Amino acid sequence: MFDRILDPTGLSVRPAGVASGARRLPSLAGARVGLLDNTKQNAALLLAEIGELMTSRYGAVVTIRRTKEMFALPVDEPLLSEMKTACDVVVVGVGDCGSCSASAVADGITFEREGVPAAVICSDAFAVTARAMAEVHGDADFDFLMTPHPVAVLNPEQVAVRAGELLDVVVARVSEEGR
Amino acid sequence: MKDDARLEQMAATLAVDGYHLTVEESGAGFDVRITADPETCGDCLVPKKILVTMLQPILGVDADAIRLTYPND
Numbered sequence: 001m002f003d004r005i006l007d008p009t010g011l012s013v014r015p016a017g018v019a020s021g022a023r024r025l026p027s028l029a030g031a032r033v034g035l036l037d038n039t040k041q042n043a044a045l046l047l048a049e050i051g052e053l054m055t056s057r058y059g060a061v062v063t064i065r066r067t068k069e070m071f072a073l074p075v076d077e078p079l080l081s082e083m084k085t086a087c088d089v090v091v092v093g094v095g096d097c098g099s100c101s102a103s104a105v106a107d108g109i110t111f112e113r114e115g116v117p118a119a120v121i122c123s124d125a126f127a128v129t130a131r132a133m134a135e136v137h138g139d140a141d142f143d144f145l146m147t148p149h150p151v152a153v154l155n156p157e158q159v160a161v162r163a164g165e166l167l168d169v170v171v172a173r174v175s176e177e178g179r
Numbered sequence: 180m181k182d183d184a185r186l187e188q189m190a191a192t193l194a195v196d197g198y199h200l201t202v203e204e205s206g207a208g209f210d211v212r213i214t215a216d217p218e219t220c221g222d223c224l225v226p227k228k229i230l231v232t233m234l235q236p237i238l239g240v241d242a243d244a245i246r247l248t249y250p251n252d
Contacts, residue, residue: 072222097223098196128185128192129225132233149195 022117025088025175028058034087034116035062038071038104041152042159043094046121049163050091050170058171063087072099075107084114089174095122095130095144096151102133105144109137117174121166125149145169181209185237196223198250208244209234215250224249 025031033054035047044067051062064086066079075083083090090111095101101122108120122130124146134142147162154162172178190200197219203210211234213224225233227249231242238245 070222097220098193098198099223099225102225102229125195126192128188129233132189133225133229135236136229136232 022112022115024117024179026177028054028060028089028171028175028177031058031060031089031175032063032087033060034064034066034083034090036075036083036090036092036107037065037067038093038095038100039067040071040094040096040100042154043096043151045156045159046151046163046166047091047093049160050166053163053167054171057167058177060089071097072103074103075110080110080114084111084116087116089117089119091119091121091170091174093121094147094151095120095126096149098126098129101126101130105130105133105142106137108144109134109139109142112142119170119173120144121170122146123149123151143173145173180239182237182239189233189237193224196220198224202238205246208240208246209238210246210248211238212248213250219250 033051035051037044037047054060055062064083066083068075068079092104092107092111095104104120104122108118111118122144126149127146130144131140134140134144145166147166151162168178186202193200193213197216199214201212227247231245231247234245235242
C-alpha cells in the first residue's frame with residue numbers, strides 16, 4: 001500500500017514564490033478549452049459535461065482532452081507544452097483526495113504561470129490541502145473551485161447536475177464573462 | 180504558537196482519506212504521526228516534505244522541529 005509516496009508539487013523543477021495569474025479571456029466565444037482529467041472517479045465525466053456546457057452556452061470549443069498518468073503527480077512538461085499550445089483555457093479536476101487536490105492546485109498554478117487561465121475543481125473536503133499547496137507554491141490566494149465531497153460516488157445524472165452547478169464559476173474563473 | 184483549530188482541520192481532511200493524525204509536543208518540537216486505516220489509498224497522502232511544509236505554520240515551528248512518521252516508516 002505504501003510502496004512509495006508521490007510528489008504532487010513539481011517543486012523540484014519549477015520555481016516557487018511567484019504569484020500566478022494569467023490574463024482572463026474577454027469572452028469564451030471561439031475559445032479553445034482544454035480538459036485535464038486526473039483519473040479520479042468521475043473526473044473525466046464531470047470535465048466532459050462542463051466542456052459540453054461551455055460549448056453549448058458560451059460558444060467555446062473543446063480542443064484537447066488529456067488524462068494524467070497519475071493523479072498525485074504534477075502535469076509533466078510534455079503534457080504542459082501540448083496543452084498550452086492547444087488551448088486558451090484549461091479545466092483541471094477533480095481534486096478528490098489529499099494528494100490529488102494538492103496536485104490539481106499545483107497544476108492550475110503552473111498553467112496560470114504559463115499564461116493559460118485555469119479552473120481547478122476540488123471537492124470541499126480537501127480545501128485545506130488545496131490551500132496549503134497553494135501556499136507552498138507561493139500563491140496562497142490561488143482561486144480553486146470547490147464542489148461538495150464526494151464526487152467519486154455520484155451517478156452520471158448527478159455528475160451532470162454538478163457540472164451545471166459549476167459552469168458559471170468555471171467560466172468566471174477563466175474569462176471576464178459572468179464576473 | 181500551535182494553531183489547534185487549523186490542526187483539527189488538517190486532521191479532518193486527512194481522515195477523509197482514511198489517515199489519522201496525532202501530534203505530541205516533544206521538547207521544542209513535535210512528534211507527528213500519521214496512521215492509516217486498512218485499505219487506505221497509499222497514493223492519496225502527500226509526501227512528507229509537503230506535509231511538513233503544511234504543518235510549519237500550523238505548529239508554529241520550523242521544519243526541523245517536526246518529526247513526522249508515516250504509516251510504512
